[in-house]
Amino acid sequence: MGKRPLAVLASVLTAGLLLTACxxxxxxxxxxxxxxxxxxxxxxxxxTEPPVWDGQRVPSLNANSVNSSIFDTITSQADDGTYHPGLATDWKISEDGLTYTFTLREGVTFHDGTPFNAEVLKQNLDRPLNEPDLATVSSGIAENRVIDDRTLEVKLSRPNAGLIHAFSTPHWPVYSGKVLSEHTPAELSADPTLSIGTGxxxxxxxxxxxxxxxxxxxxxxxxxxxxxxxxxxxxxxxxxxxxxxxxxxxxxxxxxxxxxxxxxxxxxxxxxxxxxxxxxxxxxTGTPYYLALNPNTAPFDNRDVRLAFRSAIDIDSILDGVYDGVYDKAWSTTLPGTPPEGSFDESLVNSWSYDPDEAARLLDKAGYTSRDSEGYRVKDGKRLRIEWYVDSLYVQTDQRQQLGEAIAASLKDAGFEVVRTPFDTASFTSEIAKGTHNLADASRGFAEVATSVSPFAASSIPRSGGGSGINYGLLDDPVVNEAYSVISTSQDTDARIAAAHTAQKRILDEGFAVPLYIPxxxxxxxxxxxxxxxxxxxxxxxxxxxxxxx
Missing domain, CATH: 3.40.190.10 (Periplasmic binding protein-like II)
Structure with missing residues (x-):
């Protein structure tokens, strides 16, 4: 079976969309x-083609699905959520959670024939220290020290309970040291022929x-x-x-x-x-596909409006219409199965629902008691308008453009005018950082609970002028922040699970996000x-x- 030209494949079209269970x-x-x-x-x-090939720069599902065959990971995660050797055969964590000592596998070579060793791994883990726009900057790495050819010591500026998981993902590709020395970060991002790993x-x-x-x-x-x-x-x-x-x-x-x-x-x-x-x-696992509401600007600075917005969306009917029931509704901002076991708060199942009468009551309470000639709710002469910012790269994923249009239509019945504004990936985060939007959508796949809560922590707020924060609602809530601090730093599994439940309940109770479906x-x-x-x-x-x- 030889390689086939894209033109031939792109010309193969079939008609009819048939409905069934999978x-x-x-x-x-x-x-x-x-x-x-x-x-x-x-x-x-x-x-789609990945927008960026460097896994440390942009957490892209498309890139990960390719890079996982090119790069080995430092650790590996099994189906039960436990961690096993990868390029590191062993690791020890200091009592204060600030020092990780990795013992590295022997006899490993890169695709270019150069050897894998502690010095090369240091080059890779030093990248966030020298490239502040990398997504991996949030890992908290402060210093990497070569002990010997097979031993690397990683020091953190703060405890990071999710570090071993992060090292098990393609978000930390381990490049040949020769490539890192001879090519710029921009070249690594643009050219996959420079993706020289050990995979x-x-x-x-x-x-x-x-x-x-x-x-x-x-x-x-x-x-x-x-x-x-x-x-x-x-x-x-x-x-x-x-x-x-x-x-x-x-x-x-x-x-x-x-x-x-x-x-x-x-x-x-x-x-x-x-x-x-x-x-x-x-x-x-990780977070569902969800809507992040910005509580810092009207009208979502009012909790009643946020809860009315959620109550006005007939999620079950929309998922049935767009996906024929194949995708399950998400009840929380942490997905079932996200490690450690028990992180998903099962008590939140069926804890909220579509309720147009409740939406109407809450909007009346918030002062949106009249409608204009087009049927939209109005307060003090101002229409109830929601600005929804969209990353254009992902609108075709899971037919999210169609889903977004269905949600907007559903909300019109309740009196919300929803305006979806697309941005290219390069400018999306910087536009979010300006804080003028009301709504943005996202999902984030990670098999670690810390990453399911980080999109709602203040430390993940994108900043104007740089950074790659994933808190698209610009949420800075003390309860969520404290819960995330425990989740992201503690080595106590029970404490992390309890904090994860606190964060999920707080986000739902305050209407900071609307979970939609399990990707x-x-x-x-x-x-x-x-x-x-x-x-x-x-x-x-x-x-x-x-x-x-x-």
């Missing part, structure tokens, strides 16, 4: 390395806006114990093509021109399965594909164990 699973086929004749390459259609695949070809080809790293012999086998990958080549149009991806899969496709829309699941192909799904990774594959896996977050967990059988 089947789910984490892998297809036997995945045990046995079986008959095997092809050695697959064609995989991704929904089971290396970049062979790249065509901007079109495709990326990965080839097997024949020398790979240091897979983590969480992987399904040892030695090099089964596949010789992964041909990744960027095809934004869902029907083009599905048409290519159903016609046999692609072996796997990302982001199958829920309404197309039956179409894929009816063609004899497989649907693989995994719920995300779900939905991948379509041919029956010949086996060994496909997802990590606990819900990303594609490398192509390392994937096979394709005749």
């Amino acid at each position: 089947t789910s699973g984490q892998s297809s086929g036997n995945g045990d390395g046995s079986g008959g004749d095997q092809n050695r390459e697959i064609t995989y259609l991704a929904n 089971p695949f290396k970049v062979a070809e790249y065509s901007r806006g079109s495709s990326l080809v990965l080839e097997k790293n024949e020398d790979y012999n240091w897979a983590p114990e969480t992987a399904g086998h040892d030695g090099p990958a089964y596949l010789d080549e992964v041909n990744i093509q960027f095809v934004p149009e869902p029907q083009a991806r599905i048409g290519a899969l159903n016609s046999g021109q692609a072996d796997a496709v990302d982001q199958v829309p829920p309404l197309n699941i039956n179409e894929v399965e009816s063609a004899g192909n497989s649907i693989l799904t995994q719920d995300n 779900k990774k939905i991948v379509g594959t041919t029956p010949a594909v086996s060994g496909w896996k997802f990590d606990l977050v819900g990303y594609t967990d490398t192509f390392y164990d994937v096979q394709i059988n005749n």
Whole structure:
């Protein structure tokens, strides 16, 4: 099966959106390395090209799903949420939580042949100290010290209970020291051929806006114990093509021109399965897709208006209409399954609901007692208008443009005028930092509770002039801040879980955010594909164990 031109794949369109329920699973086929004749390459259609290839710079699901095959992680996380060796075989944490001592794996080399050692890892972990615009600046790393070739000491400025998890994700790609020395941060972000790691695949070809080809790293012999086998990958080549149009991806899969496709829309699941192909799904952990309300400016500076806004959205009906019930409603800003176990507050299930009468009562109480000629609520001659800022990069993910339009239409009945304003990714955060918006949407996949609460902590507020804060509601609430302080610094699991429950309840009670749905990774594959896996977050967990059988 050779590489196929994008033009051919993009021309494959199928008609009709059929409704059905989906089947789910984490892998297809036997995945045990046995079986008959095997092809050695697959064609995989991704929904978008990552805007930035450097995982430390932008936390991008699209980049992570590719980079996880190129870069090994410092630690690895198992399906039960526990942590195991990766590039580090062992680590010790000081009693005060400020010093981590990592023992590193021997015999590991980068794709360019240079060795992995403590000095190279120091180069990678020093990056946030020298590049203040990296997303990883929030890790709290203050100093990295090489003890010997196989030992690195990491000192923090404050305890960070989520550090070991962060090191298990593609957000911390470990680059060749040669690449870091010879190329600028901008070059790393723009050019995946510079993504030289130690992983089971290396970049062979790249065509901007079109495709990326990965080839097997024949020398790979240091897979983590969480992987399904040892030695090099089964596949010789992964041909990744960027095809934004869902029907083009599905048409290519159903016609046999692609072996796997990302982001199958829920309404197309039956179409894929009816063609004899497989649907693989995994719920995300971390935060749901949610609406972040800005309580610092009118009208959301009034708690009654915030709660009225939530009560006015018929989330169940909207999810059924847009997703045919495939996506489940989210009840909290922390998702079920987010480690440590018990972090999701189950008491919040069914604790709030669509209630147009309550929305009307609260708006009357807030002074929005009349309507203008177009049916919108008015107070002191001013329309109840909500400015919703949107990151254009993600409007096609999960059909969020359609979902947003449905939400806006639903709110009109209650008297809210909702205006969605798109911004390109480069300017979105800086526009949010200005604080003139009322609403922004987000989701954040992480298998660690601290990251599900950080989008609501004051320390994550984006600042004008730089930074990559993820608190899009610009929330600075003492109860949430105190809870986050415990969650992000304590090594006491029970204390962290209790604080997580406090934060979730506070956010809902005050109407600081509206949880909408549990994001779900939905991948379509041919029956010949086996060994496909997802990590606990819900990303594609490398192509390392994937096979394709005749």
